[in-house]
Structures are given as C-alpha cells and as structure tokens.
Amino acid sequence: MNYKLATYSEYETIEFAQNLESEKFPNMVICLEGDLGSGKTVFAKGFAHALGIDEAITSPTFNIIKEYTSGELPLYHMDVYRLDGKVEDLGIEEYFTKGGVVIIEWADMISDYLPEERLDIKIKISEDEDKRVLVITPHGRQYEDLCEAVL
Ligand SMILES: Nc1ncnc2c1ncn2[C@@H]1O[C@H](COP(=O)(O)OP(=O)(O)OP(=O)(O)O)[C@@H](O)[C@H]1O
Numbered sequence: 703m704n705y706k707l708a709t710y711s712e713y714e715t716i717e718f719a720q721n722l723e724s725e726k727f728p729n730m731v732i733c734l735e736g737d738l739g740s741g742k743t744v745f746a747k748g749f750a751h752a753l754g755i756d757e758a759i760t761s762p763t764f765n766i767i768k769e770y771t772s773g774e775l776p777l778y779h780m781d782v783y784r785l786d787g788k789v790e791d792l793g794i795e796e797y798f799t800k801g802g803v804v805i806i807e808w809a810d811m812i813s814d815y816l817p818e819e820r821l822d823i824k825i826k827i828s829e830d831e832d833k834r835v836l837v838i839t840p841h842g843r844q845y846e847d848l849c850e851a852v853l
C-alpha cells in the first residue's frame with residue numbers, strides 16, 4: 703500500500719514531518735529518497751524541531767551521521783550521499799536499535815542495509831516550483847498503523 707501526498711510549500715512538508723513525529727516510537731526508521739533539493743533536509747529539520755531538539759540542525763552530508771540528544775527521543779540524522787559504498791565502516795545497523803529515531807537521506811543508495819520494517823518516503827519535485835509529491839510506503843505493522851493515523 704502506497705500513500706500519496708502533495709505539499710505546496712516548505713512549510714507543508716514541515717507540517718507533515720510534525721504529524722509523523724506526533725506518532726513516533728523508539729527505533730522508528732524513516733528513509734528519504736528524492737533528488738537534490740527535493741526537501742529531505744527540510745523534512746528532517748521539521749521532525750527534529752517537533753521532537754524538541756534545540757540544537758541547530760545542519761545537513762549531515764559531510765559527516766554522514768549526526769546525533770541529536772536534546773529532544774524527546776534521540777535523533778540520528780544521516781545523509782549517505784557521499785558514503786561511496788563504505789556502509790560497513792559506518793556500523794549503521796547499530797543505530798536502528800538504539801531507541802531513537804533514524805532519518806536517512808538518500809536511503810535508496812544503501813537499500814541492502816536498511817531494516818525490513820521502516821517508512822519509505824520518496825519525494826518528487828514537480829513542475830510547479832514549490833510543489834512536491836511524496837509517495838509514502840510503510841513496511842511492517844507499526845508503520846502501517848502510523849500511516850493510518852497520520853495520512
Ligand atoms: N513543498 C516543499 N517541500 C520542501 N521543500 C520545498 C518545498 N517547496 C520548496 N522547497 C524548497 O526546496 C529546498 C529543499 O532543500 P533540502 O535541503 O531540504 O533538499 P534535500 O532533498 O535535502 O537536498 P540534498 O539532496 O542536497 O540534501 C529548500 O530550499 C526548500 O525551501
């Protein structure tokens with residue numbers, strides 16, 4: 703089952719992230735895919751703010767993983783765009799069971815290393831400047847319930 707949602711501004715994408723955050727649970731994994739500038743970091747920042755994280759959220763492109771611990775749950779924000787296959791060095795699977803929320807930008811680049819149960823969000827840039835189409839696919843019961851609650 704897929705869900706489709708269009709957002710027409712950065713703010714609407716943030717609002718969607720906030721709605722998902724309101725149904726958060728430990729070890730939640732959110733996998734983002736979509737072209738450069740599609741809104742993956744916008745989504746991650748929106749989620750982080752909703753968690754109550756007061757640190758500045760910066761794009762983790764060069765660090766690969768950034769941890770934020772000042773919110774209601776820890777947030778592990780990853781951007782694997784520049785990982786070049788060094789997934790094994792990262793010990794990524796550790797993060798899936800640390801009790802926090804994992805948000806991965808460019809998750810499709812490490813598809814073999816993702817947990818079976820997760821939420822996939824594919825963001826497509828539309829012809830209209832600020833329009834984005836989000837295709838949301840839950841994998842596993844918890845994520846199906848999450849989508850039922852939020853979408
Ligand atoms: N509906 C929308 N949702 C999200 N962002 C939008 C929307 N409309 C316009 N934008 C703009 O698109 C840009 C998205 O940038 P962002 O850094 O989030 O992209 P990204 O997918 O993380 O890119 P990268 O792959 O480089 O990390 C921002 O400048 C934001 O203001």
Ligand SMILES: [Mg+2]
Pocket residue numbers: 742743744761781807
């Ligand atoms: Mg980004």
